Amino acid sequence: MTRFTGILNSCGSMTFSTQIAPSVDIPEGSQAVIDEFVRRNSCGTFVLLEGGADIDPAIYGEKNTHSHVSVYSRARDTHERRVIDAALKNDVPIFGICRGHQLLAAHLGGKLYQDIGIETGVSHSATHYVKTFGIFHDFRPDARVNSYHHQAVKKLPTDALEVATYVRMGSSGERISVNEAIIYPGDKYPVPMFSTQWHPEFMGDEELVDWVVETLFGFDVLDRSDLNFTSDDSLYYVW
Numbered sequence: 499m500t501r502f503t504g505i506l507n508s509c510g511s512m513t514f515s516t517q518i519a520p521s522v523d524i525p526e527g528s529q530a531v532i533d534e535f536v537r538r539n540s541c542g543t544f545v546l547l548e549g550g551a552d553i554d555p556a557i558y559g560e561k562n563t564h565s566h567v568s569v570y571s572r573a574r575d576t577h578e579r580r581v582i583d584a585a586l587k588n589d590v591p592i593f594g595i596c597r598g599h600q601l602l603a604a605h606l607g608g609k610l611y612q613d614i615g616i617e618t619g620v621s622h623s624a625t626h627y628v629k630t631f632g633i634f635h636d637f638r639p640d641a642r643v644n645s646y647h648h649q650a651v652k653k654l655p656t657d658a659l660e661v662a663t664y665v666r667m668g669s670s671g672e673r674i675s676v677n678e679a680i681i682y683p684g685d686k687y688p689v690p691m692f693s694t695q696w697h698p699e700f701m702g703d704e705e706l707v708d709w710v711v712e713t714l715f716g717f718d719v720l721d722r723s724d725l726n727f728t729s730d731d732s733l734y735y736v737w
Contacts, residue, residue, distance in 0.1 A: 502717035503542035506590065508581045508598070509550065509574060521546065529580045536584040544591040544715055547578055547598025549697060552649060555612060558604040564613035565649070579605050586688045591715040593707075594693030596647055602693050603680060606655035611676075614650050618674045620666045622647070627664075628678045628696075634661035637709050643678065643696035650695060651677040657686035662694070681714065690714045 505521035524535055524545070536545070551571040555562050557579075578598070582605050585592050594602040600610055611617045622645040630641055641662060654660055654677065662679035677695065684690035692714050698706045708719045 500542045500717050502544075502711050502715075502719060505593075506536060506539055506543050506545045506581075506585075508545060508547050508578045524581055526577050529583065532577075532580045533584045533587060536581070536590055537588045540588045540590045542717060544593050544711070545581060545585040547581070547592060547594040547602060547693070549596035549598065549646065550574065551597065552612075553597065553601050553604060553610075555610070557601075558609045560609070560612070562612070564616055575601065582606075589689050591689045592682075592691040592693075593710060594691070595697055595699070596695060599680065599693035599695050600649060600651060602682075602691065603651045603655055603658070606658070606682070606687075608651055608655045608658070609653040611650045611652045613648050614676060615648065618676070619670065620664075620674045620676060622664070622676075628662045629665060630662045630679075632659060632661050632681070633713070634679060634681065637713070638706070643694075644700055645695075646697060647695060651680065654680060655682075658682050684714075690716075 503520075507521045507523050509523075522539065524532060526532075527535075551574070552565040552567055553575050554567050554572050555565050557575060578601055582592065582602060584590075592602060594600075604610060614620050614622060625642060625644050628641050628643055630638055659681045660677055660679075661681050662677075664676040664678050666674055666676070679694045680692070682691035682693075692710050711717045712719045
């Protein structure tokens with residue numbers, strides 16, 4: 499197995515990396531610049547797409563009805579979509595969280611609820627249990643997660659696997675299943691990818707990260723016992 503060495507962070511937020519593993523920021527720039535950075539730093543790493551503002555509904559072919567977007571969030575959309583393409587091109591796995599979960603799905607052909615409550619009548623509490631499936635259920639049969647979002651993946655990309663959902667009754671009495679986690683299998687996509695609607699970093703969930711890194715991405719798990727890192731000096735990357 500390749501040794502897991504750290505995270506390529508798409509947006510410069512350090513919440514995840516300072517709690518879970520060392521990281522380095524992917525610089526903004528053209529597709530060629532990002533491709534080259536990811537290529538040079540591809541060994542033993544995964545790309546992290548973190549949380550943040552809503553993504554532009556134009557990405558998944560819809561008009562903006564309930565999304566909170568700005569010139570800044572659109573610029574981040576552009577940058578992170580380039581990052582996704584660079585990761586796929588250079589065989590670097592991707593881990594998406596909240597906004598990153600939604601952007602990855604939308605970029606690969608999925609669609610979103612622009613507002614879960616308005617469109618379905620389902621209310622998300624601050625914490626709740628999710629139902630898990632498949633290989634993720636084998637790892638975690640019961641999962642209590644947090645909730646910091648008003649949007650969710652409505653339609654999964656082709657060949658993506660739904661591995662966690664939040665099930666509630668909608669405003670019309672129908673059973674609504676809201677997506678909470680997706681696996682993109684390595685035999686269907688250029689690289690294996692995993693994403694969650696919740697924030698595992700806010701829960702200090704190192705166990706989940708280690709499972710993703712070893713079971714899905716195929717790396718040796720990081721030995722944190724020898725680490726005393728900060729987000730800006732733990733690893734040296736060539737650039």
